[in-house]
Amino acid sequence: MNSSSETSRSLWMATATVRTAPTLDASLQVDAVIVGAGIAGLSVAYELSRAGRRVAVLDRGPLGGGMTARTTAHLASAFDDYFYEYVRLRGEREARAYFQSQSAAISRIESIQQDEGIDCDFARVDGYLSLAPGCDPRILEREFAACQQIGFVEAEWAHRSPLPGGEGMPALRFRNQGRFHPLKYLDGLVGAIEARGGRLFAETAVVGVEEKGGEVVVSTTSGHTVRAGAAIVATNSPVNDWLAMHTKQAPYRTYAIAARAQDGVMEDALFWDTLDPYHYVRLHPSSDGGGPWVIVGGEDHKTGEANDFEARFGALEAWMRRHLPGARAVEHRWSGQVMEPVDLAPFIGLNPGDKHVFIATGDSGEGITTGVVAGMLLSDLAQGKPNDWEQAYRPGRKTLRALGAFLSENATVATNFTEYVRPGAISSLDDLKPGEGAVLRDSGKKVAAYRDAGGSLHLRSAVCSHAGCIVHWNALETCWDCPCHGSHFDVDGQPLHGPAIYPLAEHKQGR
Ligand SMILES: Cc1cc2nc3c(=O)[nH]c(=O)nc-3n(C[C@H](O)[C@H](O)[C@H](O)COP(=O)(O)OP(=O)(O)OC[C@H]3O[C@@H](n4cnc5c(N)ncnc54)[C@H](O)[C@@H]3O)c2cc1C
Ligand code: FES
Structure with missing residues (x-):
C-alpha cells in the first residue's frame, strides 16, 4: 500500500497506468537496491541499469503510486522559491549548480523519452513568473538579476503573462522549460529497466536498511532481504x-x-505567480480530441494543519474562472x-553516517x-564516480543560515506534543457520523477514530508510529x-507514506 490508496485521483491516474510488478518472494543479491518506485527511484534504477549494473527496485505499493502520480509535472529549471533567495542562503556557486542540474534534468527526460521511445507527451514550453496583484515588483527585478548572476541566460523580461488578457503584465519568461505525462514516463522507465535485466517488486514494504561488512x-x-553493494532510499x-x-x-x-x-x-506554457503559496498552471494535451486540459494548483498548507478541502478547491476554481474563462x-x-527543505535545496547524496546508503x-x-x-x-556516487552537483545537494550539509526556517518548521513538533494533554476534536464516538474521522480521548489515550459508510468503527492509536506526534484527520x-x-x-x-x-x-475501547 502507498498513497495510491488515498481517495483523490489525479488526471494522470485517470489517463495512464504504470505496469504491475510481482512481490518479492525470495532473497536476492544485486549491485544496487533502490527503495521507492517514484520518479527519483526509477530514475536512479534506469541510470544504473543503463550503466550495466544489476538493480532491484522495491516499493511498498504499486509502482508509480506515490507522489509522482499526484504531481502537476511542470519541468522547470527556473526556481519556484527564487534564485535570489538561493544565492543569499547558499551562495552563487551552489545556486549555479542547482540551476545547471535542473536544466540538465529536463534535457535528460527529453533524451530518455527519445532513446527509449516513451510516448509521454513531452514538450519544451516557456515558463512565466507573473507578478500577482499586491506583490512587490522588486521580486521580479531581484529574480532577473539573480538569473543573470548564475548564468541563466534563457531568463528574460516578458512584460506579459501567458493567460488571456495578460499583455503588459509584469512577468519574467524562462525559455526552454518542459512538461510531460508523469505516469506514461514512469511506465516507459519501468519497461527500459526491465529490458536491461533490472528486477522490480511492488507491494514489498522495506522495514530495514543496514550496512553490514561492506554491503x-x-x-x-x-522477511526476504536484498543484499547489495549500495542502497538508494528514494x-x-x-x-x-x-x-x-x-x-x-x-511536509506541505x-x-x-x-x-x-x-x-x-492560454499559451501552451508554464505559469506561476508571486503569491505565497503561489498558483501554478499549465496545459496538457488530451488524446481523445476533447480539447486540452487546464491544470491549476496551489492553496498549500502545512500537512495536518487544515481540513477544509472544499474551500481550497473552491478557491482554485474561482481563480481559474477569473483568469481562464475558457475553462469548462x-x-x-x-x-x-x-x-520543503529549510535551506531551499533537496537532499540528494550519501546518507549522513553511512558509506553505501x-x-x-x-x-x-x-x-x-x-x-x-x-x-x-546518485548513479554516479553509487558507482564511486565524482559528480559536479554533489556539494549543492549533500544531505549532511549544515543548515545554520536557515536557522529561522529550521526553528519555525520544527515548532510544529513542540506544538503537536501539547495535543497529548488537550481534549480531542470530539468527546464521544457517538458524535462521529458515517464517513467521518476525528481524534478523541479514551481512557487517557489519544485515539484515531473513523466510522465507515456502513457505520462500523475503525479505532487506532492516534500516536504516529514514526516519532510519536498526534495524527490529524484528512x-x-x-x-x-x-x-x-x-x-x-x-x-x-x-x-501509506x-x-x-x-x-x-491497535486501540481497544476503554483500555
Ligand atoms: C499537487 C502536486 C503538484 C506538484 N507539481 C510539481 C511540478 O509541477 N513540478 C515538479 O517538479 N514537482 C512537482 N511536485 C512534486 C513532485 O511531484 C514530487 O516531488 C515527486 O513526484 C516525488 O517523487 P519521489 O520519487 O521522491 O516520491 P514518490 O513518487 O512518492 O515515490 C516514493 C515511493 O517510495 C515508496 N515507499 C515509501 N516507503 C516505502 C517503504 N518503506 N518501502 C518500499 N517503498 C516505499 C512509495 O510507495 C512511493 O512509490 C508536485 C507535487 C504535488 C503533490
Ligand atoms: S511523521 Fe514523524 S512523528 Fe509522525
Whole structure:
C-alpha cells in the first residue's frame, strides 16, 4: 500500500497506468537496491541499469503510486522559491549548480523519452513568473538579476503573462522549460529497466536498511532481504532515518484541479505567480480530441494543519474562472504532499553516517526534475564516480543560515506534543457520523477514530508510529496525516507514506 490508496485521483491516474510488478518472494543479491518506485527511484534504477549494473527496485505499493502520480509535472529549471533567495542562503556557486542540474534534468527526460521511445507527451514550453496583484515588483527585478548572476541566460523580461488578457503584465519568461505525462514516463522507465535485466517488486514494504561488512542489507516485511553493494532510499521521505533528516524539512499538502478547455485557452506554457503559496498552471494535451486540459494548483498548507478541502478547491476554481474563462467543468481534483527543505535545496547524496546508503528527499515543488537529478547524481556516487552537483545537494550539509526556517518548521513538533494533554476534536464516538474521522480521548489515550459508510468503527492509536506526534484527520484523502514529518496512514492504521514504516498501534475501547 502507498498513497495510491488515498481517495483523490489525479488526471494522470485517470489517463495512464504504470505496469504491475510481482512481490518479492525470495532473497536476492544485486549491485544496487533502490527503495521507492517514484520518479527519483526509477530514475536512479534506469541510470544504473543503463550503466550495466544489476538493480532491484522495491516499493511498498504499486509502482508509480506515490507522489509522482499526484504531481502537476511542470519541468522547470527556473526556481519556484527564487534564485535570489538561493544565492543569499547558499551562495552563487551552489545556486549555479542547482540551476545547471535542473536544466540538465529536463534535457535528460527529453533524451530518455527519445532513446527509449516513451510516448509521454513531452514538450519544451516557456515558463512565466507573473507578478500577482499586491506583490512587490522588486521580486521580479531581484529574480532577473539573480538569473543573470548564475548564468541563466534563457531568463528574460516578458512584460506579459501567458493567460488571456495578460499583455503588459509584469512577468519574467524562462525559455526552454518542459512538461510531460508523469505516469506514461514512469511506465516507459519501468519497461527500459526491465529490458536491461533490472528486477522490480511492488507491494514489498522495506522495514530495514543496514550496512553490514561492506554491503547493505535491505529487509522487508515478508522477511526476504536484498543484499547489495549500495542502497538508494528514494521513498520521498527517507524511511531509513529516524530524525536527523526530518528536522531539515517540513511536509506541505498542495491541491490541484483539471478542467478541459478549448484550444487557445492560454499559451501552451508554464505559469506561476508571486503569491505565497503561489498558483501554478499549465496545459496538457488530451488524446481523445476533447480539447486540452487546464491544470491549476496551489492553496498549500502545512500537512495536518487544515481540513477544509472544499474551500481550497473552491478557491482554485474561482481563480481559474477569473483568469481562464475558457475553462469548462472541473473533472479532476486531487491533493498530494511535498517536502520543503529549510535551506531551499533537496537532499540528494550519501546518507549522513553511512558509506553505501544514499538518499533523495526534500523535493519541494520541483521534485520531478530533482528526482531526475537524483538519477544522474546518485548513479554516479553509487558507482564511486565524482559528480559536479554533489556539494549543492549533500544531505549532511549544515543548515545554520536557515536557522529561522529550521526553528519555525520544527515548532510544529513542540506544538503537536501539547495535543497529548488537550481534549480531542470530539468527546464521544457517538458524535462521529458515517464517513467521518476525528481524534478523541479514551481512557487517557489519544485515539484515531473513523466510522465507515456502513457505520462500523475503525479505532487506532492516534500516536504516529514514526516519532510519536498526534495524527490529524484528512477528510479529502480519508486518511490520517502526521503534521510533524508527513507520514500518512489509512483508516486501519496502515502506513501509506513515510517516514513511518509501521502501522498505528491497535486501540481497544476503554483500555
Ligand atoms: C499537487 C502536486 C503538484 C506538484 N507539481 C510539481 C511540478 O509541477 N513540478 C515538479 O517538479 N514537482 C512537482 N511536485 C512534486 C513532485 O511531484 C514530487 O516531488 C515527486 O513526484 C516525488 O517523487 P519521489 O520519487 O521522491 O516520491 P514518490 O513518487 O512518492 O515515490 C516514493 C515511493 O517510495 C515508496 N515507499 C515509501 N516507503 C516505502 C517503504 N518503506 N518501502 C518500499 N517503498 C516505499 C512509495 O510507495 C512511493 O512509490 C508536485 C507535487 C504535488 C503533490
Ligand atoms: S511523521 Fe514523524 S512523528 Fe509522525
